Amino acid sequence: xxxxxxxxxxxxxxxxxxxxxxxxxxxxxxxxxxxxxxxxxxxxxxxxxxxxxxxxxxxxxxxxxxxxxxxxxxxxxxxxxxxxxxxxxxxxxxxxxxxx
Numbered sequence: 001x002x003x004x005x006x007x008x009x010x011x012x013x014x015x016x017x018x019x020x021x022x023x024x025x026x027x028x029x030x031x032x033x034x035x036x037x038x039x040x041x042x043x044x045x046x047x048x049x050x051x052x053x054x055x056x057x058x059x060x061x062x063x064x065x066x067x068x069x070x071x072x073x074x075x076x077x078x079x080x081x082x083x084x085x086x087x088x089x090x091x092x093x094x095x096x097x098x099x100x
Contacts, residue, residue, distance in 0.1 A: 067080070071084070
């Protein structure tokens with residue numbers, strides 16, 4: 001009886017090794033690459049922080065616009081004008097006494 005052993009073809013083994021290697025590379029890149037899942041989570045977290053900063057800045061801008069409108073020529077808030085003159089220019093009324 002003649003038993004012949006066939007060895008597997010080298011080309012098939014190289015082909016499947018190459019396919020497996022490429023598959024692993026693309027899976028790694030899809031998870032951890034520049035456009036991967038981890039980067040996407042990081043970008044989403046940064047976007048949420050920036051949205052919160054935008055909300056705070058929008059509130060500050062609205063406050064400053066309100067203050068600027070109250071000091072404009074069209075609408076003059078005398079209490080705000082008095083407050084600004086006291087704090088910025090250091091003005092006092094004649095009947096006031098300064099205590100430090």
